[in-house]
Ligand SMILES: [Zn+2]
């Protein structure tokens with residue numbers, strides 16, 4: 001590849017001159033931009049003119065609005081192609097500057113943006129200024145991008161240079177490719193196949209580049225921009241209708257596993273990393289970026305994570321072990337830690353700062369439901385695919401305070417449809433992997449996690465409230481699974497959770513979580529005993545949320561109803577397990593019987 005140089009120094013006189021030329025003689029600018037060492041234009045311009053010429057073009061490209069005659073002239077003069085070539089080939093000869101102390105050279109080298117950034121920024125300005133129905137000028141820019149795209153991406157991928165450095169001066173370098181792509185996906189560029197045919201191609205490097213930029217992102221803007229464009233590749237319904245139509249008619253969803261592979265390569269620690277190391281790096285990136293992002297970006301990261309897992313799961317089902325991401329997720333402690341820390345934090349308003357409190361609450365709720373749903377889906381899927389690894393997963397959950405985080409947030413998310421179904425699945429499956437099949441060690445760990453009276457009390461009160469409105473919960477037909485928003489799940493959730501809790505508790509010990517003394521003072525509910533008045537008082541605030549209701553619920557719905565829910569939950573699970581692991585899930589592995597409360 002022939003390299004040509006940009007020398008980043010020019011006089012104020014040159015700057016003025018090029019601002020003038022950019023408007024009066026666009027062809028000359030285009031010819032100057034691609035000059036190589038020793039070459040000059042017929043007007044006598046040489047490489048020393050590239051930098052002021054680029055600066056002048058940048059100023060014109062930054063003018064917003066449909067009518068920008070100077071830009072139209074530049075495009076007609078061939079600027080788009082010249083800029084693309086510039087991205088592919090230009091180098092900066094900073095080290096050749098005379099009389100520069102080494103220390104200063106090093107400093108400038110560290111802070112300097114990549115040689116391809118300036119022309120890329122101009123192209124990005126142009127793309128962001130595209131009209132929704134592209135003009136002739138817009139189409140010329142698209143044609144140039146299309147012609148040069150793969151060379152441009154090759155270069156950016158192979159020479160990341162300073163784009164991955166942490167200094168603020170490099171943040172913009174990490175969003176520029178993503179910004180170009182996202183805009184192209186959102187407008188109608190007349191030929192939708194530009195994005196789709198290129199981005200989903202095995203040889204194209206765009207996705208890898210954006211994934212790498214996402215991995216090295218440090219702040220909300222670069223995290224948000226990079227993740228949202230990667231997310232968009234999985235969600236064509238969010239693209240422009242024409243892009244979506246192209247996506248569907250070319251069955252690009254079959255190429256989504258390749259997109260996941262590209263993302264894995266993008267975040268890969270080295271070029272020779274194994275698939276497992278890549279998946280580990282992917283989840284580590286999610287963990288870091290979840291903790292670094294603010295606002296709705298955290299909730300968006302979660303959506304992005306879920307589409308990747310969904311594709312990986314479907315791919316595994318087709319018999320490809322390529323993307324065994326789910327298996328690695330079972331041991332991804334940093335990610336679970338980040339998710340539960342944020343889940344706990346999300347209990348309080350302001351966690352996702354948004355100027356609109358309603359929107360803020362909406363994003364927080366989406367985040368909470370996302371975490372709980374993700375955990376339930378992962379454990380549910382793993383219980384079929386990797387049952388021997390499930391104990392490791394539920395161990396991480398206990399260690400990373402999943403149950404504490406649920407307790408903080410359940411009152412807020414419980415009303416959301418399908419959440420009681422997710423909690424029923426979670427509790428039922430945890431009971432299987434801890435109580436029924438777990439090692440003594442995991443059982444001991446889970447004893448330290450319970451009781452959780454606030455969680456149980458919230459679940460019971462939710463069911464009572466639903467029954468006051470809707471009457472008795474509706475049962476699924478024999479051998480059928482209740483729909484995800486069925487009131488059956490409101491009833492099953494506290495039974496599953498209560499069953500898990502009672503089986504994890506040692507009833508001879510004090511009922512206050514964490515106290516290991518023998519219990520002697522019985523509570524009025526006859527479910528717990530306390531070692532001392534002190535423990536009883538300290539636990540009262542949480543326990544009273546469930547204590548009175550345990551009896552109330554028996555009075556209102558009666559034992560018969562409880563047992564029938566328990567049987568129904570257990571029965572449907574068994575039939576479900578042998579048929580399919582998709583669709584609305586069931587109450588979990590163990591029949592959630594709750595006789596201890598009788
Ligand atoms: Zn105690």
Ligand SMILES: [Zn+2]
Pocket residue numbers: 523524525526527528543547548
């Ligand atoms: Zn009690």
